[in-house]
Amino acid sequence: MSTMTQNRLFREYKTLSTSPPDGITAGPVSEDDMFHWEALIQGPEGTPYEGGIFAAELKFPKDYPLSPPTMKFVGGGVWHPNVYPNGTVCISILHPPGDDPNHYEHASERWSPIQSVEKILISVMSMLAEPNDESPANVEAAKMWRERRPEYERKVREEVRKGLGL
């Protein structure tokens, strides 16, 4: 299993480095530990996140790909309904089908061994563009997004600028 897991992670790494999807970079922090990756995601264009570069860390379980990795934005987190204040990302593709604490996700959207890091990162990118406020991880952000959209967008833009050191 460990060999299989590591080989698969190596393959995913190789695929991601030879043909990376637009706006996404990812790879292991150190090649000695394939179970700990970091990823950079560009804020999708046409959203308040545009222009931002968001760093996240991915941690893989020993039985990957049977179980999904966890993903956490590092460096201040991201103001978003589906991102916990500590940066942990909460989207359905990161949840194993067996466990649905919120009872709102379709099994088809959740983790399956045929998913991949690439698909996760693409999902996170589209999550940034289209928040899902059905079961928010950050209630404050969700409320602001629903009720005071301009304020939400302003706040996000500010954070993006801060994140870039401007």
Added chain:
Amino acid sequence: MEPTFDIPDSTDWLETPLTLLAPFESFLRCQVCKDFFDNPVITSCSHTFCSLCIRRCLSTEGKCPACRSSDQELKLRRNWAVQELVEGFKNARPSILQLAKKASTGGDAGAAVASEEPALKKRKIEPNGNEVATDGPAEDGIRTRSRSRGVARQAPAAPIEIMDDVEDDEYIPEDGLVPCPICGRRMKEEAVFRHLDTCTGVAETSKPAAFGSLASGSRRPLPVPTGKPPERLPAINYSLLKDTMLRKKLKDLGIPNWGPRPLLQRRHTEWMNLWNANCDSRTPKPKRELLRELDIWERAQGGSSVTLTDTTSSVMNKDFNTGEWSANYDTDFKALIANARKRNDAAVRSTIPNASQDGSNASQNTQSIGQSSEATTSAQAVNEEGSTNIQNIVVNRTEVQAVTESPQALNEISAAVKLPSNIVTETAVQTTSSAHSDASIDLRNGPSSEAEVQRYLNDGNS
């Protein structure tokens, strides 16, 4: 098996003119492990995976990873066609890739390859001939015979024709033979129909030597009798089994039966998956190989810490089977004993009073005494430091000797030093590279491999 960055994958084709082979290759790979299908099986929902991958998925979730419809392990069926496709492609892959890479570098390289490569490989390029041809100077070398037939030939292309004559489906040599429509082997016309009844479709016999050797290299020789296939293991309803029954079950299967209940279940499941996937193989691996794979799995599971505590507790166990333990680690013990004897002989007669000084002295002594009875020294050092109060660890030279001769005694010693074991370990590491203390640590972990023991011994020697 250290993973490297050379692991082949479908993106290898993206650097060549044959980019269309990238999706093609990914179709020949399992979506779970991303490797080429290994003993592919098809589910009731018509998805194909490696036997082991889908078994692992089904045993955790009971659903097809691709479409999430429920499925059962029992319903999996082998998919020979896919297996043959994969094997065929794997054999051809290196040479196609090589050819494609050289084609992309262009120029003389292309011509050189064309004359090196057997005709069979060149033909595979043909469907993409256009792409290749547009790629500049390489075209003359790469261009296949059928294309270049009507074109004025250039000198470097001449050898190709010679190669082609060796075997080429389109070109019919005037030897009076006809190719088998399945495997392509050439034979007399009247022999073809008889041959067709038995043709396996594998063209190995007619392949050039390099192909044949590759094909046989990917298959392991069969150490088990091929007569009857191994029997599949049935799934167990764990909730119906008491702990003792489950342990007995594992023991009967010949796999480790220590550890907490959840680990026992997971281990059994993994063993069942490994075993049953092996049953799907045309060339099943011997049980020893599967046990090794189980061991790899085991290590990956809880990390070494779990294994460590579990082995320790199994040594401490009331019903610990010393006979089996000594039998299992016999060679390790022998090596340790031999090493300890060597040390003992070389040692100056050291006595406990020599070692009974303060910590730093103890370390100096240890080195100056010529590293004898170091377990004693470190245990004593702990005592002297006053951090523990174990009066009963007065291990003198004879006892050390006894220990080295009897694994059981060593267990007792490790039991005795169990309380301050971290201190002992620390002291040992700090003060000496003691073979004895290393040995006792090693035993409590269970010598995991000969190499490891060897390393300990080497450390001790240096």
